[in-house]
Amino acid sequence: MSSTVLARKWRPKTFSTLVGQDHVVRALTHALQQRRLHHAYLFTGTRGVGKTTISRILAKSLNCTGPDGRGEMTAEPCGVCxxxxxxxAGRFVDYIELDAASNRGVDDMTRLLEQAVYKPTSGRFKVYMIDExxxxxxHAFNAMLKTLEEPPESVKFVLATTDPQKVPVTVLSRCLQFSLKSMPPAAIAGHLQHVLQAEGVAFEATALQSLGRxxxxxxxxxxxxxxxAIAYSAGNVSADAVRQMLGAVDSSYLFDLLRALAAGDGAAMLQLADDMDARGLSFPTALEELAAVLQRIAVVQVVPQALDAADPDAEALRELAASLSPETVQLAYSMALHGRGELALAPDEHAGFCMVLLRLLAFVPVGTRGDAQPLPPLAGATHPASRDTMTAAVAAAPAAPSVASPPSPEADAAIVAEQQAEYRTPSSAGTEPGVTREHPVSAAPGKAPFPGPGPDWPALAQSLELVALARSLALQSEWLGADGDVWRLRVPSEQFTRAGALDKLQAALSEAVGRAIALQVEVGVVTDSAHQRAAAARAQRQKQAEATIADDPLVRQLxxxxxxxIVPGSVRPLQA
Known part of the structure; x- marks a missing residue:
C-alpha cells in the first residue's frame, strides 16, 4: 500500500493554513468578506509557492455551501460540502484547470471560451484556472482578450505564471496581479517541523534548516x-544524513577554512580541500555555503546584536568576526561568489576550489590577518632597501633647532621590542568632512620628538610600503606640520580615511621613523602632495617629449x- 507524498498530503486546504503569503490571503479574504470580487486574477511567483493552491482555495470560497448546504460565499470554506x-478531489465540473504548456494554441483557447457563456452546472461560479x-x-492571448475583459457574471479567471514578463500587457491590465513571495528558509523549516511532528518522524532542527535552504x-x-530525507535516513531525519543526501558541506569545514585564512595557513586550507574531496562533497555547494557564512560574519561585525544566541554556530561566528577584518570578509565573499561561477571553467572542481582558496590567501589585505598580528619588523629586519629609502627621506628634512636630532640606530634597536608590545593600531571611526580626526598613540619613553618630514613629506609618502586606500591616503595628503609626535595632514576627501587606511598609514610611519606617531587629518584643498608632484612630473615629461619631436629636423622637414x-595625443614620453 503506497502512501501519499507530503507535498500532496499537506497541500493547504484553507487560507488559514497557507504559509508565507499573508499579503495575498489578506487581500482575497477582504474581497470575499466585502463581496468586492474581480473577474480575473493573476498569480506570479517561482515554482512551489502556492499559485495553484490559492486558486483552488479561492474556487472553494466562491462555491462553498457550508455543512448544511445553504451557506454563502466565505473566506473560510468548510471543506465538507x-x-x-x-x-x-479534482472532479468539480465548474472548476476547470488548463495547462497552457500543452494547450497553448488558439483552437484550445477557443474551445475553452465557448463553454464560458453557459451557466455553472452545480456551483455559483465557473472558475477557469490557466496554469503557466x-x-x-x-493568437491564443488575442482570442481571450475580449472574454477576459468582460466575462459573464458567473465566470472567474485565475491565471498563474512563473514568468510574468512574457505575459502581454493587454492581459496584465485586465487582471488583479498578486506576486507570491519565495519562502524564507526559517518559514520552511518551521512548517517542516510541524509536518514531521504530525507524521511522527524524528528529526534534528539543523537538518530542517538545511532542507529549508x-x-x-x-x-x-x-x-x-x-x-x-525520510527515505534516506530510514525515518530519522538527522543533520548528517541530510548533508550527505544533499552533498552539503559540514559547517565545521567552513569554519576551519576561515580560521586557516585568518592565520594565513595555506597548507591547512589545502588539506581541508583534500579532505572534502575525499568525502565526495560538492565544491560548488561548498563555495555557496562559504559565501553564506561570510555574509553572516559580516552582519555580526556590523550588528553584533543580530546574532541569535540560540544559533548553534553563534560562538564560531563571533570568533571569526573578531579574527577576520571587515576588508577580508568582504573580499572573501566576493571571491567565493565569483569562484563558484568559474568552477565550470577549471580543469576539475577540486583544482578550481583550491585556486579560490589560494586566491583568498594571496589577496588578504595587508595588515589584516587578525587582531594580534604584530607590526612589520623595524629597522633592517626585512626590507633593508626600502628602509634605507625611508630613512633617507626622513633625514633629508630640515631639523628644528629646538628639537633633538633623530635617534641613533643603537637607540632605535633598543626600543623596537617595547614599541611592538605596546603599539596597537586603533580602530577607525567615521568623521564628518572638515572635522579633524586624531589617532592618539603614546610616544616611547625617553624618545626625543621628531619634527616630521616637512617639505619632503611627498618623498616620504612615496617610499612607504602601503597598498590600496592607505597608499592613496599617503600620496594625496599634504603636510601641515608637527607637534612633537603628532603629525598633521590634509586630505582632499574624508573617503581616504575609511576602511582602516589611516591606521595603516600611521603604522607605516611609526615604522619609518622608529617610534609611534599619531596622525591628525583634516579635509580641505591640497596644494602639495606626492600625487600632485607625480602628475606635474608626468605633464613636464609629456611637454618635453612633444617639444623634442616638434624640434626634430626630420619632423620639421616633413x-x-x-x-x-603631428597627431595630437600620439606622442608619449619614454619611461625611465
Whole structure:
C-alpha cells in the first residue's frame, strides 16, 4: 500500500493554513468578506509557492455551501460540502484547470471560451484556472482578450505564471496581479517541523534548516526533499544524513577554512580541500555555503546584536568576526561568489576550489590577518632597501633647532621590542568632512620628538610600503606640520580615511621613523602632495617629449615641406 507524498498530503486546504503569503490571503479574504470580487486574477511567483493552491482555495470560497448546504460565499470554506470535497478531489465540473504548456494554441483557447457563456452546472461560479499562462501563443492571448475583459457574471479567471514578463500587457491590465513571495528558509523549516511532528518522524532542527535552504524558496520542493530525507535516513531525519543526501558541506569545514585564512595557513586550507574531496562533497555547494557564512560574519561585525544566541554556530561566528577584518570578509565573499561561477571553467572542481582558496590567501589585505598580528619588523629586519629609502627621506628634512636630532640606530634597536608590545593600531571611526580626526598613540619613553618630514613629506609618502586606500591616503595628503609626535595632514576627501587606511598609514610611519606617531587629518584643498608632484612630473615629461619631436629636423622637414601634422595625443614620453 503506497502512501501519499507530503507535498500532496499537506497541500493547504484553507487560507488559514497557507504559509508565507499573508499579503495575498489578506487581500482575497477582504474581497470575499466585502463581496468586492474581480473577474480575473493573476498569480506570479517561482515554482512551489502556492499559485495553484490559492486558486483552488479561492474556487472553494466562491462555491462553498457550508455543512448544511445553504451557506454563502466565505473566506473560510468548510471543506465538507459537495463543492469543497469535489474541488479537493479534482472532479468539480465548474472548476476547470488548463495547462497552457500543452494547450497553448488558439483552437484550445477557443474551445475553452465557448463553454464560458453557459451557466455553472452545480456551483455559483465557473472558475477557469490557466496554469503557466505565459506559454500561450500570441493568437491564443488575442482570442481571450475580449472574454477576459468582460466575462459573464458567473465566470472567474485565475491565471498563474512563473514568468510574468512574457505575459502581454493587454492581459496584465485586465487582471488583479498578486506576486507570491519565495519562502524564507526559517518559514520552511518551521512548517517542516510541524509536518514531521504530525507524521511522527524524528528529526534534528539543523537538518530542517538545511532542507529549508536547499529548497530555495519553494515549499513544494522542501516537502519533496523531506520525503527524500525520510527515505534516506530510514525515518530519522538527522543533520548528517541530510548533508550527505544533499552533498552539503559540514559547517565545521567552513569554519576551519576561515580560521586557516585568518592565520594565513595555506597548507591547512589545502588539506581541508583534500579532505572534502575525499568525502565526495560538492565544491560548488561548498563555495555557496562559504559565501553564506561570510555574509553572516559580516552582519555580526556590523550588528553584533543580530546574532541569535540560540544559533548553534553563534560562538564560531563571533570568533571569526573578531579574527577576520571587515576588508577580508568582504573580499572573501566576493571571491567565493565569483569562484563558484568559474568552477565550470577549471580543469576539475577540486583544482578550481583550491585556486579560490589560494586566491583568498594571496589577496588578504595587508595588515589584516587578525587582531594580534604584530607590526612589520623595524629597522633592517626585512626590507633593508626600502628602509634605507625611508630613512633617507626622513633625514633629508630640515631639523628644528629646538628639537633633538633623530635617534641613533643603537637607540632605535633598543626600543623596537617595547614599541611592538605596546603599539596597537586603533580602530577607525567615521568623521564628518572638515572635522579633524586624531589617532592618539603614546610616544616611547625617553624618545626625543621628531619634527616630521616637512617639505619632503611627498618623498616620504612615496617610499612607504602601503597598498590600496592607505597608499592613496599617503600620496594625496599634504603636510601641515608637527607637534612633537603628532603629525598633521590634509586630505582632499574624508573617503581616504575609511576602511582602516589611516591606521595603516600611521603604522607605516611609526615604522619609518622608529617610534609611534599619531596622525591628525583634516579635509580641505591640497596644494602639495606626492600625487600632485607625480602628475606635474608626468605633464613636464609629456611637454618635453612633444617639444623634442616638434624640434626634430626630420619632423620639421616633413611638417614644413610636405604639410605633415603631428597627431595630437600620439606622442608619449619614454619611461625611465
Amino acid at each position: 459537495q463543492s469543497c470535497t469535489e474541488i479537493d 499562462v505565459h506559454m500561450l501563443s500570441n 536547499a529548497a530555495h524558496g519553494s515549499m513544494r520542493d522542501a516537502l519533496s526533499l523531506a520525503d527524500q 611638417v614644413d615641406g610636405l604639410g605633415a601634422q
